[in-house]
Amino acid sequence: MPEGINGDLSGIDFHLDVSGLFSEESYQRDLDQIFRKSWLAVGHDYDIPNAGDFRTRTIPGLNYNILVVRGKDDRVRAFHNICRHRGNMLVCKEKGSSRQGFSCGYHGWTYNIDGSVRGITDRDQFPPYGNEALGLKEIRCEVRHSFIFINFDAEAASLDDWLAELAPDNLYEGFFHSFEKTNLYSATIQCNWNIVMDAFSEAYHTLFVHKNTATDYLGGDDNKMRHVPAMDIMDLHARHSVAANPSHKWADTETLAYRHTNRAFPSFDSNSEGLPPGLDFGNLQNWAFDIVKFFPNLILLTGRDWFIEGYAWPSAADETIYEWNIYHRTPKTYGERVAQEFSYVIGREIACEDLFLLERQQQALQSEAVTDYFLSFQELVVAHHYRSRNRMFDKAEG
Amino acid sequence: MNASLPQKFRELEEFTAWALPTERERYDRRAGSTLEELNVFYSAMKPHMEEVIRYLEGFAWGTELSAEDQRLYHMGLSYMEAAVPIELKWKSAVAEDSFPVARLTLPQTR
Numbered sequence: 238m239p240e241g242i243n244g245d246l247s248g249i250d251f252h253l254d255v256s257g258l259f260s261e262e263s264y265q266r267d268l269d270q271i272f273r274k275s276w277l278a279v280g281h282d283y284d285i286p287n288a289g290d291f292r293t294r295t296i297p298g299l300n301y302n303i304l305v306v307r308g309k310d311d312r313v314r315a316f317h318n319i320c321r322h323r324g325n326m327l328v329c330k331e332k333g334s335s336r337q338g339f340s341c342g343y344h345g346w347t348y349n350i351d352g353s354v355r356g357i358t359d360r361d362q363f364p365p366y367g368n369e370a371l372g373l374k375e376i377r378c379e380v381r382h383s384f385i386f387i388n389f390d391a392e393a394a395s396l397d398d399w400l401a402e403l404a405p406d407n408l409y410e411g412f413f414h415s416f417e418k419t420n421l422y423s424a425t426i427q428c429n430w431n432i433v434m435d436a437f438s439e440a441y442h443t444l445f446v447h448k449n450t451a452t453d454y455l456g457g458d459d460n461k462m463r464h465v466p467a468m469d470i471m472d473l474h475a476r477h478s479v480a481a482n483p484s485h486k487w488a489d490t491e492t493l494a495y496r497h498t499n500r501a502f503p504s505f506d507s508n509s510e511g512l513p514p515g516l517d518f519g520n521l522q523n524w525a526f527d528i529v530k531f532f533p534n535l536i537l538l539t540g541r542d543w544f545i546e547g548y549a550w551p552s553a554a555d556e557t558i559y560e561w562n563i564y565h566r567t568p569k570t571y572g573e574r575v576a577q578e579f580s581y582v583i584g585r586e587i588a589c590e591d592l593f594l595l596e597r598q599q600q601a602l603q604s605e606a607v608t609d610y611f612l613s614f615q616e617l618v619v620a621h622h623y624r625s626r627n628r629m630f631d632k633a634e635g
Numbered sequence: 636m637n638a639s640l641p642q643k644f645r646e647l648e649e650f651t652a653w654a655l656p657t658e659r660e661r662y663d664r665r666a667g668s669t670l671e672e673l674n675v676f677y678s679a680m681k682p683h684m685e686e687v688i689r690y691l692e693g694f695a696w697g698t699e700l701s702a703e704d705q706r707l708y709h710m711g712l713s714y715m716e717a718a719v720p721i722e723l724k725w726k727s728a729v730a731e732d733s734f735p736v737a738r739l740t741l742p743q744t745r
Contacts, residue, residue, distance in 0.1 A: 423740040449723060449730065489681070490718040497688050571700065572692030575711035582715050585736075592734035 244470030249620045256608035259429050264554035268298050270633035271533050276386040276399045278535045289336030293328050297552040304328050306350050315378035315387045321371045322346050383413035402471050408515030417567035423560040428599035430551035436591050437536045438618040440479045450586045454503035457482035467519025473532040473625045475618045481505040481525035494579035499542035501580040506541040532625045542566050641703045653713040654706040658741045665716045666729050673717045680714045687711050
């Protein structure tokens, strides 16, 4: 086993049986026993800073449409976006702000932003239903590290318990609130969501998949195979950090860009001084970035002055809706913003290389001609994902 | 003729077709170009890019730009698109073995 690995590895298989992984039964089981029972990250609190600010979104696969809204008490709440009268979709905008609440377009029922019902049109024509029955159906919702987490399971343990080692606020104190969000990408990929998670769990593929975009950005002469110097294996979640190549050759435009803005993909500032302890958690000499996997489906890449988040939402046994955002520090000027574009464009190109490969891999695997993986120690985080899945299945069936 | 770029960048007038406001448009123009066409734009812009960035550093992020300055800004963003296939020495303007950008939902505005 390589150095730099922390955590309990019991129950992790390197020779993985993935038979049935792409079947309809397996997909339904993933939805029922994982997505219905897990804390799912659905956005950021900084997107809804003021009372009345809201977002709506569909959760693919489960096909719930949810409403997330900041209350007058500053709490973030989540609801099923459904009027309690006869089930019409309540809020039909993706985002907005409405301190006074929401009204249903069907019969004009109104709701406060804490979810309680306020006005029922022609109320005395109704049997004496109590107001408590008529409030919006609330979903468990908690915020941590700026992420808004929801859980459809009323019986689930707290977010603190779920996050475990990743729960403490100080891990990312102040980090996520200091960025300008400028880019939201999404794609419908014809592949199962599990292999999407796998693709972002190891550095091994970068030698090949990204040879045309980021040829020498990781590893280097003393680490040619791009071994991962730090991996933390937890009950459900895992994180690892990758090593930058100290001899990375800068393209002309890369040199230009990083004269005018903080270094980001595919050059890295290895100095993590001043950053909260969640970043460069392994205190690496050639720290490039961390990859933190919040089970089930959030991949978070964190570098000194940037981060990327990716969400793999299963929408069919052979389909995933993949959403990702790229963040850089808010530019001071338009000139700096031009410089940052270098990194945005390369980041998009790199992501597209991963996504292309996934559709090909799906085509190969779904035939079930081959139903096992032979993983290396460097792919421990890939193996770990399947242990986490099994732990959720055991909990659901136990 | 109405000048459409700031005075000190008039030399780049013939490339204002690259002054595209969205990522989709910039990528599509790149994808629709031959490497030679990209190289014409890239080579013309490259020696000026340090100056372009420094000039645009005079405008605080979030303030409204004049039409000329905004054109220059968008051309700077396009330069970053064009540079990718050239500097990475690709055989075409579009990556091989890459998820089609046409299938991505891209940011609406920058």
